[in-house]
Structures are given as C-alpha cells and as structure tokens.
Amino acid sequence: MGPFGILIVGHGSPRAEANAAFTSLVERVAARLDGVMVRSAFFSLARPNIRDQVSQFATCGIRRVVLMPYFLYSGQHVRSDIPAQLSECRASFPQMEFEVLPTFQDEPLLEDLVVERLTPFVATGASTPSDPRAIERQSMAIIERRLGRGLDPASQAIVRRVVHATADFSFAQTMRIHPEAVERGVEALRAGKPIICDVRMLRAGITKVGVDVLCAMGDPVVAEHARTTGSTRAAAAMELLIPHLSGAIVAIGNAPTALFKVLEIAAKGGPRPALVVGLPVGFVGARESKQALLESDLCYVTNVGPRGGSPAAAAAVNALALLEKERSPSCPSGPQER
Numbered sequence: 001m002g003p004f005g006i007l008i009v010g011h012g013s014p015r016a017e018a019n020a021a022f023t024s025l026v027e028r029v030a031a032r033l034d035g036v037m038v039r040s041a042f043f044s045l046a047r048p049n050i051r052d053q054v055s056q057f058a059t060c061g062i063r064r065v066v067l068m069p070y071f072l073y074s075g076q077h078v079r080s081d082i083p084a085q086l087s088e089c090r091a092s093f094p095q096m097e098f099e100v101l102p103t104f105q106d107e108p109l110l111e112d113l114v115v116e117r118l119t120p121f122v123a124t125g126a127s128t129p130s131d132p133r134a135i136e137r138q139s140m141a142i143i144e145r146r147l148g149r150g151l152d153p154a155s156q157a158i159v160r161r162v163v164h165a166t167a168d169f170s171f172a173q174t175m176r177i178h179p180e181a182v183e184r185g186v187e188a189l190r191a192g193k194p195i196i197c198d199v200r201m202l203r204a205g206i207t208k209v210g211v212d213v214l215c216a217m218g219d220p221v222v223a224e225h226a227r228t229t230g231s232t233r234a235a236a237a238m239e240l241l242i243p244h245l246s247g248a249i250v251a252i253g254n255a256p257t258a259l260f261k262v263l264e265i266a267a268k269g270g271p272r273p274a275l276v277v278g279l280p281v282g283f284v285g286a287r288e289s290k291q292a293l294l295e296s297d298l299c300y301v302t303n304v305g306p307r308g309g310s311p312a313a314a315a316a317v318n319a320l321a322l323l324e325k326e327r328s329p330s331c332p333s334g335p336q337e338r
Contacts, residue, residue, distance in 0.1 A: 003037075003060075003061060003062055003063065003064075004036065004062060004063070004064035004065065004066060005036065005037040005038070005039065005057045005060070005062040005064075005065050005066070006033070006036055006037070006038045006039070006065075006066050006067075006068065007038075007039055007040075007041055007050065007053050007054070007057070007065055007066070007067045007068070008026045008029065008038065008039070008040050008041070008067075008068050008070050009040075009041050009042070009043055009050060009067060009068065009069050009070060009082065010022040010040065010041075010042055010043065010070045011042065011043050011044065011045070011071070011077070012042030012043055012044050012045035012046035013045055013046065014045055019042065019046045022040060022042075022070070023040050025040075026038060026039070026040035027040075037057070037060065037062065039053045039056065039057070040053075041053040043077055043081065043082060043085075049085075050067075050082070050085045050086070050089065051085065051088065051089055051092070054089045054092075054093060054096070055093075057096070058093050058095075058096060062096070063095060063096055063097065064096065064097045064098075064099070065096060065097070065098050065099070066099045066101065067082075067086070067098060067099065067100045067101065068100075068101040069082060069100070069101070069103050071103045071104070072103060072104050072105065072110075073103060073104075073105045074102070074103045074105050078103055082100070083100070086098055086100070108146075108169060108172065108173060109169075109170060109173075112169060136164075139164055140160065140164065143160050143163050143164055144160070146169055146172075147159065147160065147163070147169075147172055151177075154182040154323055155177045155181075155182065157319050157322070157323060158175070158177060158181075158182070158301060158315075158316050158319040158320070159171060159172055159175050159177075160319070161315040161316065161318060161319035161322075162175065162279075162312045162315045162316055162319075164315065165311040165312060165314065165315035166307075166309070166311055166312050166315070168307065170305075170307060171303060171307070171312065174303040174304050174305050174307065175301075175302075175303045176294060176300070176301075176302050176303060176304060177300075177301050178275075178299045178300045178301070180299055181275055181299050181300060181301050182320065182323060184274045184275045184299050185249055185274065185275045185301075185320040185323075185324075186320060186323055186324045186327060187274065188247060188248065188249050188274040188275060189209060189210075189211060189249070189320065189321060189324040190324055190328070191247065192211055193211060193247045193248045193249065193274065194211055194212040194213065194214050194244050194248050194249075195209060195211060195212070195213045195214065195248065195249045195250075195251055195317060196214050196215075196238075196241050196244060196245065196248050196249070196250045196251065196273070197213060197214065197215040197251050197252075197253070197313075198215070198217070198234050198237065198238070198251070198252045198253065198254050198255045198258035198259075198280075199215065199217055199234070199253065199254040199255065199310060200215050200217055200218065201253070201254070201310040202215070202251055202252075202253040202254065202310040202313050202314055203215040205253075205310055205311060205313075205314030205315075205318075206251070206314050206317050206318060206321075207314075207318060208318040208321040208322055208325075209317065209318075209321040210321075214241055214244055215237070216237035216238075216240045216241050217233060217234065217237050219237070219240060221240060222236045222237045222240055223236075225239065225240070231257070231261075232255060232257040232258075234254070234255030234257050234258035234261075235255070235257040235258055235260070235261040237258065238250075238258050238261040238262055238265070239261065239265075242265060242270060242271060243271075245262070245265065245270070245271040245272070245273055246271035246272060246273070247272075247273065247274050248273050248274060249273060249274060249275045249276075249277065249317065249320070250262050250273045250275070250276045250277065250278075251277040251279075251313045251314070251316070251317050252276070252277065252278050252279065252280050252289075252313060253277075253279055253280065253281070253308065253309055253310035253311070253312065253313030253314065254280055254281060254309070254310055255280055256280040256282065256284070256285030256286045256288070256289035257285065257289075258280070259276070259278045259280055259289040259290070259292075259293060260285070260289050260292065262276060262298075263289075263292055263293060263296055263298070266296070266298055267296070272298065273298065273299075274299065275299045275300070275301065275320075276293060276298050276299065276300050276301075276302075277300075277301045277302070277313050277316045277317055278290055278293045278300055278301070278302040279301075279302060279303060279308035279309065279312045279313040279316065280308050281306065281307060281308035281309040281312075282306060282308075283306050286306050286308060287304070287305055287306055290302045290303065290304060290305075290308075291304070301316050
C-alpha cells in the first residue's frame, strides 16, 4: 500500500485570519497524529488548494490520501465540487489512491458539544432522586434515548454499562465487540471460570460476579520478576497467572503491557482465555495494544483510541455477569445484583 497522507479540506475565506485559524487547527491535529503526514487545503478562495497538496504528497512518495472535508454538512461542495476536483487529481496522479471521509453531519460528539454549551442556560427544575435504584433507572433511560438501537441487545447492554460507568458517550462509537463475545463470556461465567484483572482497582469494580476475581499486582513475586526481567509489573502479573488463563475472562483496564503479554502468551501456544476485555487507558501503548487484540484470533470486547480505564472494563464485565444471570434458569425474573 505504501505511505499515506491525510488532507483536511476547509472551505477557504477571503479573510487571511480565518484561513490562518484553520491552518493552525490542522497543525495541532497533525501534532497529535504522530507518524503520518497531515496537511491542510482549501476548497476555494485560498491556497494551497486540493491539487496543490496532492502534488506535494506525490513528490513525497505518498500513494494513498485520506481526505477529510472539514464541513458541517454534506452540501453541494462535498457531494459534487470536491469529488470533481478529486477526479482531476486522479487523472493527473494515477498512481495515487484517494479515500474521502464523511463530514461532521452525523457526528454524535458534535451534538454532545452543542448540548454541553447550552446546558448551563437550561433550568430543568427536576429534583435528584435519593433512591440509588431510581438514580440508576433515570440514568439508564437517558443513555437509552441517546444510544438508539444500533447493536444487538446483548452488545448494547455492554455499551450501555460502559457509558453509564464513564459518562462518556464516545464509547458508543469506539467500542468493538466480537460476534461471539457475549456467548463466550456468559459460558465462562456459567462454568465458574475466574476473571483475571491487571490492577486492583479493576478487581474492586467487578461487583456482580459469583466467580473468583484474580489480580497478582500485589504479589511480591511479581515485583521481583518485573525487576529481574525488565518488564512492567502488569506484564509480570499476567505471567504469574498463566495457570488460570485457559477459558477465563481476562479484563485489562489500565496497563497496555498486560494486554500485550496476554496476546504474546496465546500467540506462543500458551493457554487461551475465553474472552479478553481489553480497555487499557493512556496515550502510550493503549491504542496499539487494542489494535493488536482486534487483529488477533482471540475473542474480545475492546474499543479504539486512548480512552478506557478500570471503570470501563469493570462495567463491561459486570454487564456480562448480569446477562449471565438473566439467562440463568434459576433467575427467571431477570438480572439480579449482588
């Protein structure tokens, strides 16, 4: 495929300061997307235009360009004018491949931003309920209205719990759930398999299961093994728990190195967990470890990007536990909480 570049296209303005503000935005985005060439272009009224930047990409050996229209809506420019300019670029640079991303028209996060800006001016007058169950019911009702019905009910239950635990609706767009994740997770819980955690905070947050929840981070053997091997304690803890991995649920809410270690163990022919809930958080390794999980042959519940954390991972496991209880013949009345 070769190297690729990202071209962010704004409309362009006769006002130099407006164009400078857009260019500055793209430069800040480029600084956060390390390892890829990101450039700005203007559709009209200013330079560089699309062809200018495509020519620069070609000079740099770029063979694939991802073009993102920085437009709110998919109007005439996006539907007709920009594609026409790209057709000219394809004719002039036949060696290059172009992909056009959608506008922000259907972006839920933009809706969130508008609501957050306006919420301080809205006096609801509603009182906060004092009953914890009523608070949870009200929270879930808000989440249901926002999420809609984009997933199967079981996967939706996991996403709903993660959003509830984090108050972050971006998980609704970034979560990735293996088609067999719920079934394998429920079967593991039903079989009494343990849940293996990377950190104690995550273990404390898993409150709705009736199986062992294991975390070796506090074991002195782990600290010594990490010191002698030069690994992290989280990775060393996963090694110590190898005898418990087969058929278990592994939950990672903090340490990308723990997730990488689980993947390494499985890739080398070691014991394989029934399900990996891989939701490490951070700017170094978290995104990469989740991508590695997605590309592995393990069953997963994960997301893309740096967001994650122990609350998110615990919520996903708790959702599986509630689904297991809901499906249990001994609980015909629905999910029960411990």
